[in-house]
Amino acid sequence: MKNAPIRVLVIIAIVSLIGIIGTQVYWLNRAIEQQDQVFNHNVQVALRNVVESLCEANGKDFPTVNPIEQVSGNYFIVRTNDRIDITNLEYLISAEIKKRAISQDFEYGVYDCANDQMVYADNVSLKNQANSPAIPVLQNEEYYFGVYFPEKAKNLFAGFDLWKFTTLITLVVIGFFGYALFVILRQKRLSEVQRDFINNVSHELKTPLATLALASTTLHERSAEKDNKYLTIINNEVARLHKNVEDILEASFIESKRPIQKAPLQLDQFLNTLTEGFKSEYASKLISWDLTGEANRAIFSNEKLLEKCIRNLVDNAIKYGGKHIKIAFSQDQNQTVISVADDGPGIPKEHLKKIFKKFYRVPESQHQHNQKGFGLGLHIVKSAVQNLGGKVGVESKIDVGSTFKIILNG
Template sequence: MKNTPIRFLVVLGTLSMVAILVVQVYWVSEAINKQEEQFNRSVQMALRNVVESLCELNGNDIPSSDPIDQLSNNYFIARTNYKIDLSSLDYLLKAELQKRGIAQDYEYGVYDCQTDRMVYGDFVSMQDQNGKTKPTGKLPKLINDEYYFGIYFPGKTAGIVSSLGIWQLTSLLTLLILIFFTYALFVILKQKRLSEIQRDFINNMTHEFKTPLATLQVSAEVLENEASGERQKKYARIMRSELGRLDKHVHQLLETSVLDYGKSKAVVPIRVKAVLDRVVEPFRALPGIQWNEKINLTDECTISGDPAIFETIVFNLLDNAAKYGESLIRLTASKEAGLLEVKVSNDGREIPRKERTRIFRKFYRIHQGDLHDVKGFGLGLYFVRQGARSMHGKVTVVSSPDLTTFTLTFPKAS
């Protein structure tokens, strides 16, 4: 894979995940704030009613100003200006909080003016779950001499968070997506690194093979020319043939690596008919093969691209037709509406529908069990696809039990 798409994918994915995380944190924070505001209002209303009820029970006047103050996030006080009965306060607090659906554990106390200290009342568990919230056992007092009582919610924050419901689920899903994305990113980068190692190894290996192969080919040619007996000449010819086949594979690997890197040679006008005439020459006289050729092109018909790549593309298709066909190879070429079409057909076995896209993958070959009657690396059709794309063209395949046809299409033919 090229570096640019990988970088784009990483940056885009990271920005998307950061955006999702920021939005999730924002909405969860908003939900917590809304819940906290509602909780504070409910507690203040409950305490106001408690103060009014205490004043009515004792026959005292109800304070004219707001008697409720919130001293901290979870500590509230209520001024009564009169002495407070702890037993009545306990009953009224529980009743008012339950009426408003407040299920938070709390503890309360009453300020004693005579001793100038907070008299601890009790810890009240509204959920009947021992040990869920721990009481503090003491409450802070104000620096004044009024009668008031204080109520403290030690588990307020945890209780509000636990009441978020759907927001907890969405936060969990966001966390899972973040973990999955991080893992996927790690796998992609690891695969990219392995692909680069594989590509560098193949490139280095093929470059190292070129020099000894050339030396062996020259040596085999000398042996064939200087051989005294027919048997020696036969083995020399076999050596040259096999070395030529190996050199062809090495050349194909090198050309494929050039396309993988996105490097192309100078783009020049290609005289299509001349290239086709040169490429098809060795296939016209194949033994046991019916050759069918129809090239409806003028000598001046050209397309833009790399001549070597175009020649190799056509050669690979013809070579595959010779390998997999039984008795027929057909080549047709024509130009219509500014498009060049080159079709190569053979009468070999039908390519299964599910394999018709896979055969263009790098190193892919159709699985045929333990049968290896056709040699190769699985690079020929991969090169055809990549080469056609480098020239802004495409390759398609249509296969039936009687005929398989590969079609090359190139734009801007003139």
């Protein structure tokens, strides 16, 4: 499942590129075909005019059957079957071709109708016309000629500078896409390696932390009163380190997008039990608690994940100086809202949109003192609530406090 977005991105990109390339190739072929048809038509019109001029010079009528035959893409046979003045023929072909804006060099040959043997051939450069060698005078009465354009294909492609440019752009896009895909897959692999490393380290830390906690508790029970304060410090630090490890594991689990088991949950009983636990847990901090609300139905959720969200919000409120914590809940036909409000220093407005980002911590200021932690608590809340199909929001005023709301569907 976690690879699905990348697969969708790759498929969409590949289909888009194939579509772009396919469309470009299609229109390029169409353009070349049209250019080829225009060229062939112009050549045939030019050769027809040449035949008319030859017939007029010989005092003959234009043949009733079309004398022009295109043997191949760039070779034309003109069956005049009459006398041919080679000097006049070369002039006429060059003149007619130039009239139709054809600037391609050509070759022509004159054939004897009696045996189909070539009696004369020459190549003509329209850009740099040189003096032809001695031209023979043909004695027979019936000849035909052929015209060949050796660089027709090359010249057809030469006129597509725009297409060349767009092809270059397409190749650049393909190259960029290939590089971007390489970077994405590499970053994904590195992210997976990093996540596995963090999970392994976190799991490896849990066992020695549990051992330390057990040993510290045992020593606390057996030690003299003067040593208790040091053991208390050890206990507190072990607890804090244990919480950090749990946060890392929790964040990793939530981001793995694994399926979440949901079950019916009586919201009022759940929050009442949770609040009583908070009162006991934070008894030494002299926190006042309020729980208000009325639930008219059970919700379909994951109790452990929802408890983690509320606990993180409460921990966060107390960590930043809140002395009065108010937990409220309400339900209507479409949604359930759980809010955790405190009377702490508040969060500056410019940080409200960033506090749910992973590892983000509000900078220390006159209103906000720096606190220890990884910046994972609120990120876990947002990710967990999204996995439960809901959303989380926050309202805060400096020197008044903050209110976090968990909004669940149903």
